[in-house]
Amino acid sequence: MSTAEVPGQTRDAILRAARRRFGQRTFAEVGLRDIALDCGVSAALVVKYFGTKENLFAEAVSFETEATALLDCELDRLGEHLVRTLCDLHDRAQSDPFLRAVLTAFRPNGEDFAASFQQHVVAPLATRLSGGDAQLRADLICAQLIGLGAVRVALRLPGLTALTVDELVEHYAPRLQTLIDA
Structure with a gap:
């Protein structure tokens, strides 16, 4: 078919x-x-x-659909969930919302993509985090996920592409969780 x-x-x-x-x-x-x-x-x-x-x-x-999938988890497991969901979105749907945000930011209509990313991903994440620096931590979490997507998907660095999703979660999720829990 x-x-x-x-x-x-x-x-x-x-x-x-x-x-x-x-x-x-x-x-x-x-x-x-x-x-x-x-x-x-x-x-x-x-x-x-x-x-x-x-x-x-x-x-x-719009990043609304991916944002729902990315943020649909309790905070105490969100680091792991973000990494797993990001890998799943890319592997299953060939869609990496973080990488798409970067790749479209400087192109025509880039401001529309950036505004949607901010509205549907960054702002809801910041709202879920506690503390006076929640917005900064949400920005840092997104920056780390953008970096992960860029290196894993676009640059295809062998050290990362050789890892299974479980291994990637083991190494990367705790760093995200530290920012989430701070």
Whole structure:
């Protein structure tokens, strides 16, 4: 069965293509036909799933779905959960919200991606942390996860790519948990 024949996979493929396109070009420069062509479907099917280009753009720049998955855990296990969920998002869905935030920040529409990342990931994380430096610690946690994504996914440093998810959690999660618990 092709991707175009499986509704959930088709929608995800369209969304990935839209994120790539909107991360590289301005809203005005991206057409629904371009996105459809990237994933082998018709522009009409893109419209069926998202309605309008504006709706597709809003979902493409949003980090809401990933943020829900990332932050859905008790604080005492959040370090481990963040690392596992980040690895799962990348390995299963080819989506790393932290890396996407960085890669799109300096491109057209970058301010929309950055605002969504701040709204859906950083601010809710800071709200969950206690203490007067909660915002700083949330920023530092996100910075560490951005670094992990960059080295594991983009740079593919052998020391990290050789680790299993469990080994990565063992080495990395305690450092995040220290910031969470501070």
